[in-house]
Amino acid sequence: MNANELISINNKKRNQLNEDNLAFYEDMLVYMRTASNKSEQQTEEILLELLEHLIEAQSEGKTAANIFGPDPKAYCKELINELSKEKRKYNLLFATRIIIQVAAIFSIIDGVISSALYYLFNKGENTITLHLGSSLISFMGFLLLLYIFIKLIFWWLKRSTFVGKRTKKGVEFLQVWIGSTIFILLFLAIVYLIPEFGPEIQIPTLASIGIGLTLYIVSYLLKKKERQI
Amino acid sequence: MSLRSQLLKGILEGCILAIMNKRPIYGYELSIVLKEFGLTNISEGSIYPILLRLQKEELISGKMKKSEAGPKRKYYQLTAKGKEALAEFNQQWELIKHPVDRILNSGGNK
Numbered sequence: 001m002n003a004n005e006l007i008s009i010n011n012k013k014r015n016q017l018n019e020d021n022l023a024f025y026e027d028m029l030v031y032m033r034t035a036s037n038k039s040e041q042q043t044e045e046i047l048l049e050l051l052e053h054l055i056e057a058q059s060e061g062k063t064a065a066n067i068f069g070p071d072p073k074a075y076c077k078e079l080i081n082e083l084s085k086e087k088r089k090y091n092l093l094f095a096t097r098i099i100i101q102v103a104a105i106f107s108i109i110d111g112v113i114s115s116a117l118y119y120l121f122n123k124g125e126n127t128i129t130l131h132l133g134s135s136l137i138s139f140m141g142f143l144l145l146l147y148i149f150i151k152l153i154f155w156w157l158k159r160s161t162f163v164g165k166r167t168k169k170g171v172e173f174l175q176v177w178i179g180s181t182i183f184i185l186l187f188l189a190i191v192y193l194i195p196e197f198g199p200e201i202q203i204p205t206l207a208s209i210g211i212g213l214t215l216y217i218v219s220y221l222l223k224k225k226e227r228q229i
Numbered sequence: 230m231s232l233r234s235q236l237l238k239g240i241l242e243g244c245i246l247a248i249m250n251k252r253p254i255y256g257y258e259l260s261i262v263l264k265e266f267g268l269t270n271i272s273e274g275s276i277y278p279i280l281l282r283l284q285k286e287e288l289i290s291g292k293m294k295k296s297e298a299g300p301k302r303k304y305y306q307l308t309a310k311g312k313e314a315l316a317e318f319n320q321q322w323e324l325i326k327h328p329v330d331r332i333l334n335s336g337g338n339k
Contacts, residue, residue, distance in 0.1 A: 001293065045291075046281060049256050049303055050274070056257045057273065068274040075274060082281035 002227050006044035013048075016055050024064035024072065025054055027161040031076045034154040037091070038083040046079060073162045090229045097222040099143060100215050106139070107212030114205040126205050133198020141190040149183050241271065242279055243318035246307060249289060250315055253304040256280065280305065288314050 001009075010029075017025060028050070032043055050068075057067050068075050110128055117123040156175070160167060203211070241263075248254060248262055260273040283289045288311035291303045307315065 042281075045303070046277060050277060052300075052302065053257045053260070053273065053277075062273075067272060069272045075278075078278045079281060082278050082285060084285060 003040045003044045004227075006041075006048050010044070010048050010051060013051055013055065017051075017058065021054060021058055021064045024068070025051060028068070028072055028076050030157050031073065031161045032080060034158045035076075035080045035083075036154075037086050038080060039086050042083045046083070087229060090226060093222060093226050093229070097219050097226065098146075100222065101219040102143060102146070103139070104212045104215035104219060107208045107215065109212075111205050111208030111210075111212055115209065118205060127202045128205055128208050130201050130203065131196040131198045132201065134194045134196045136198070137194055138190050141194070142187060145183065145186055145190070149179075152179065237271075238279060240322075241268075241275070242283065243315070243322060244268070245276065245279060245283070246288065246311055246315040246318060249305055249307050250312065253292075253294075253306040255302040255304050257302075259305075283311070286310075286314075 014022060014025070029047055032047060035043070054064055054067060064072075114124060114128055115126070118126045156179075160172075244263065244266075245259065248259060254262070256276065257273075260276055263271065263276070280289070280291075284291060284305075287308055289305045290308050291305050293301045294304045295301055
């Protein structure tokens with residue numbers, strides 16, 4: 001079974017836990033999943049095993065604290081310690097896939113919007129002008145931003161575990177909203193503040209959609225390959 | 230980690246290997262067997278870090294199999310390397326068990 005299948009089984013089985021055990025288990029789940037660079041496969045395998053143990057124990061009236069001890073954070077650290085690191089080949093493939101996927105999404109969105117403007121509303125041109133230098137910098141800037149944003153989300157999720165009391169839903173929503181707004185503003189700043197430079201190339205808007213779709217298929221194939229590692 | 234829990238872990242590891250030598254077993258079942266043998270003050274969860282380590286060292290291997298109750302569970306069994314490790318544990322335990330018992334029972338007096 002691959003990690004995705006394990007995750008979907010986990011999602012279904014978690015419903016069987018009572019409220020207290022669920023809260024206890026979900027803290028462990030978030031903490032372990034956000035542990036950096038451990039094999040996803042192994043992490044999901046042990047998480048499902050712990051869940052099944054907890055479900056069985058619950059039916060005999062035991063609590064999560066009875067089973068995992070009074071210090072779940074230390075317990076999780078102990079488990080994480082024993083997990084293997086994600087394989088280098090997997091990390092490389094994953095990073096490549098994300099980069100291709102982001103490029104695909106950009107090409108498709110840019111292509112679709114420009115095509116729609118031109119063919120439906122007669123605005124703009126039927127080609128997209130790319131300045132190779134600034135486009136490359138914007139693209140890399142976006143990837144860096146994405147990386148930082150994901151790291152921040154992981155940090156934010158992890159911070160909320162094992163604290164006893166839950167942050168209010170409204171406050172959480174506000175935090176996510178502000179974070180996302182800053183992310184979008186920074187992205188727009190990258191796109192609009194970097195002056196155009198480098199050789200120019202013209203791509204027909206429809207070709208941009210085609211390139212995007214091709215890249216997307218490539219990223220999809222890479223994803224399939226990731227699972228086989 | 231304290232020396233005490235290190236020691237306990239090493240012993241628990243040996244016990245787990247011995248139980249798996251008899252038959253394949255899954256996590257929850259294993260914790261029940263350990264309890265039945267009298268190891269009642271160990272929290273059930275403490276077997277999982279050990280199971281992970283034993284797998285990493287290739288002393289045991291886990292396989293998803295249908296259980297008697299129905300759902301699929303991860304059953305663990307000893308590998309050839311695990312059998313060797315168990316034999317070694319047995320041997321070392323035999324060497325240490327009686328002297329330690331004698332020392333403790335005598336209260337340290339020679």
